[in-house]
Amino acid sequence: MMTDVTLTVNLINQHMNLKLVVPISTPIYSIKKAILNHIGSGSTESIVVCKDSFEAKNELHNDNATLEECGIEGNAIIYFKFNVKDTSIADPILMC
Numbered sequence: 455m456m457t458d459v460t461l462t463v464n465l466i467n468q469h470m471n472l473k474l475v476v477p478i479s480t481p482i483y484s485i486k487k488a489i490l491n492h493i494g495s496g497s498t499e500s501i502v503v504c505k506d507s508f509e510a511k512n513e514l515h516n517d518n519a520t521l522e523e524c525g526i527e528g529n530a531i532i533y534f535k536f537n538v539k540d541t542s543i544a545d546p547i548l549m550c
Contacts, residue, residue, distance in 0.1 A: 459521050459530060463489060466508050466535040478527060483517040489534060500536050508533040 463472040463485070472492050474485070486498040504512040505526055514524050514532075526532070 457527070459527055461485070461521075461526075462529075462531045464531065464533050466533055476521070478522045479520050481518055481520050482514050482524065485521075485532070486517065486534075496536065501534050502536075503532055503534045505530065505532050508535065 457478045458475050459478050459480070461472075461474045461476065463474060465471070470493075472489065474488055476484070476488075482503060483498055486501045486503065489501060490496050490498065498517065503514045505514060505524060506512050516523075521527070521530075
């Protein structure tokens with residue numbers, strides 16, 4: 455029997471919330487795509503997703519992992535923000 459998860463998705467430092475009801479077998483990349491569909495633009499690589507609270511230790515790095523594999527079940531809150539770091543530059547220099 456497939457279990458559904460109700461996610462409250464919160465954008466850090468903004469007033470944008472999204473509620474999703476998805477199967478527990480949903481991979482993180484599908485959640486990122488749903489966020490982008492709601493916002494209207496961007497790439498999945500630009501989104502950082504965390505469970506429980508927005509801290510580096512809670513970041514979900516494996517986009518192919520399912521919600522169940524990430525320990526997300528029932529009614530859960532996940533947090534996201536857009537990563538603005540330019541990863542095309544190995545050692546960025548701040549210009550003034």
